[in-house]
Amino acid sequence: MISHNAKITILGMGLLGGSYAKGFFQNNYRLTGIDIDPSAIEFAEKMHWIQEGGEDPSLVSGSDIVISCLYPDVFVQWIKDHQQFLKPGSILTDVTGIKREVMSQIQGILRKDVEFIACHPMAGREYKGIQYADASLFQNANFLIVPYENSSENAMQTARDIAGILRFRNISVLSPEEHDRMIGFLSQLTHVIAISLMNVSDNTHLAEYTGDSFRDLTRIAKINESLWPELFILNKDNLVREIDEFTAEMKHFRDLIQNEDTESMQKLMIQSTDRRSCFDVRK
Amino acid sequence: MISHNAKITILGMGLLGGSYAKGFFQNNYRLTGIDIDPSAIEFAEKMHWIQEGGEDPSLVSGSDIVISCLYPDVFVQWIKDHQQFLKPGSILTDVTGIKREVMSQIQGILRKDVEFIACHPMAGREYKGIQYADASLFQNANFLIVPYENSSENAMQTARDIAGILRFRNISVLSPEEHDRMIGFLSQLTHVIAISLMNVSDNTHLAEYTGDSFRDLTRIAKINESLWPELFILNKDNLVREIDEFTAEMKHFRDLIQNEDTESMQKLMIQSTDRRSCFDVRK
Numbered sequence: 001m002i003s004h005n006a007k008i009t010i011l012g013m014g015l016l017g018g019s020y021a022k023g024f025f026q027n028n029y030r031l032t033g034i035d036i037d038p039s040a041i042e043f044a045e046k047m048h049w050i051q052e053g054g055e056d057p058s059l060v061s062g063s064d065i066v067i068s069c070l071y072p073d074v075f076v077q078w079i080k081d082h083q084q085f086l087k088p089g090s091i092l093t094d095v096t097g098i099k100r101e102v103m104s105q106i107q108g109i110l111r112k113d114v115e116f117i118a119c120h121p122m123a124g125r126e127y128k129g130i131q132y133a134d135a136s137l138f139q140n141a142n143f144l145i146v147p148y149e150n151s152s153e154n155a156m157q158t159a160r161d162i163a164g165i166l167r168f169r170n171i172s173v174l175s176p177e178e179h180d181r182m183i184g185f186l187s188q189l190t191h192v193i194a195i196s197l198m199n200v201s202d203n204t205h206l207a208e209y210t211g212d213s214f215r216d217l218t219r220i221a222k223i224n225e226s227l228w229p230e231l232f233i234l235n236k237d238n239l240v241r242e243i244d245e246f247t248a249e250m251k252h253f254r255d256l257i258q259n260e261d262t263e264s265m266q267k268l269m270i271q272s273t274d275r276r277s278c279f280d281v282r283k
Numbered sequence: 284m285i286s287h288n289a290k291i292t293i294l295g296m297g298l299l300g301g302s303y304a305k306g307f308f309q310n311n312y313r314l315t316g317i318d319i320d321p322s323a324i325e326f327a328e329k330m331h332w333i334q335e336g337g338e339d340p341s342l343v344s345g346s347d348i349v350i351s352c353l354y355p356d357v358f359v360q361w362i363k364d365h366q367q368f369l370k371p372g373s374i375l376t377d378v379t380g381i382k383r384e385v386m387s388q389i390q391g392i393l394r395k396d397v398e399f400i401a402c403h404p405m406a407g408r409e410y411k412g413i414q415y416a417d418a419s420l421f422q423n424a425n426f427l428i429v430p431y432e433n434s435s436e437n438a439m440q441t442a443r444d445i446a447g448i449l450r451f452r453n454i455s456v457l458s459p460e461e462h463d464r465m466i467g468f469l470s471q472l473t474h475v476i477a478i479s480l481m482n483v484s485d486n487t488h489l490a491e492y493t494g495d496s497f498r499d500l501t502r503i504a505k506i507n508e509s510l511w512p513e514l515f516i517l518n519k520d521n522l523v524r525e526i527d528e529f530t531a532e533m534k535h536f537r538d539l540i541q542n543e544d545t546e547s548m549q550k551l552m553i554q555s556t557d558r559r560s561c562f563d564v565r566k
Contacts, residue, residue, distance in 0.1 A: 225552035269508035272481035
């Protein structure tokens, strides 16, 4: 378990950074926070989630564990600009939603006496900013660890400890390729569907008739436009393929309706019902 | 308000018929139930939701109000075969999810001394059968009344009374054309999306990684395959158009990802976020 004497620093005090800080604070860890926005640091200090903070990158000095909650491109740039402040032998980790490209870039630039272990907490909100931070986000969520082939047991254990402290429900270990393929389908494709369903026409006048089905399908159409285009582009091979396969499936079903092919529709409905049962949450 | 001395008969004691019967029973109405499945009648009698029941269509004789909870084609056939048992001056209503075709067919065949008023309770479940009946289905749901141009105030009031007894949250009145267009988008398109998302590939091995987003988008992929193909076919002009427009919107977004057009993606995300806010449930 991570020592309560360890210096832990969070880079980027937004929704996720703030939620991490709160979760660590509730478990009696002392944190340092770094953010270019003074009001985010002020908020975290007022809540006592961090002991010290500011925008100065040298605040990271002496940290045993550094957790980046920055957007992917900002994170890579931060390493290039400020890695001289990282402590030899320290562990660097992240929360980035896409892995292959980011892991490859970091492998190319990071000092050899610092180890990076990629993590992806599968949790979020439709809002951005530390004021929406909420450590309970993680309690029913999956924590994904995405090691390099040569990641150390020490780095893996640090990642598992972080998930444990924040009370994630499951911890899974995947390769970067498995991770990005899975996220392309389960998360990114679903967001593109929700966005497209809201944008296909202005149907806001239908709100009074709307039941749970439409609300459930479009909840994630509220999306952080500063972050997601980059995540989509970083995974575009997988995501474009998933969109193409999904729209082909829609087109196939459309033709069954057009041809009034009840029997084929029934087969697909029986299959979708069966498969969906596998995704029921076990209580 | 509907008199407690009225004879009210429900045709078809499935999920919806059973839920109606339970709701009326809880408000001290006495009901007759008709179903070709003796076990459904037995269940309803055991629960005291109906006072009498069976498969004999003549049980409907003397009813002041008849509520069909049959599938659309079965309902139309029932009128053709058994309308001689309907009481002169009585009101006939339904729960059918699609209106233009069904209303037009009924207008062509129904006796002129019986009035049909089309209703659509926008509530359901992913299961079928009276054992899943639940009158609380209706408490947050919309009740749609879809009159003919010459529907009587008496028929309209009966429809409103049914919605009131069953405690629907909202009552709306729409034309058949408005109804079917709205349902094509809000309900049918969303079901086709959910079905297609489950069927595009066998991703059941991803269940352990699945968060709320994917579960929300696919909840309605559990679907009654005996009912829905008919509903889709009865509205195929609207539904095929909605599918075409939606897949074109998906294709557009796909091209933005392919071209790494961050700015255009951001605009669409801001628009989807704004529009979705109009669908937030007011607490």
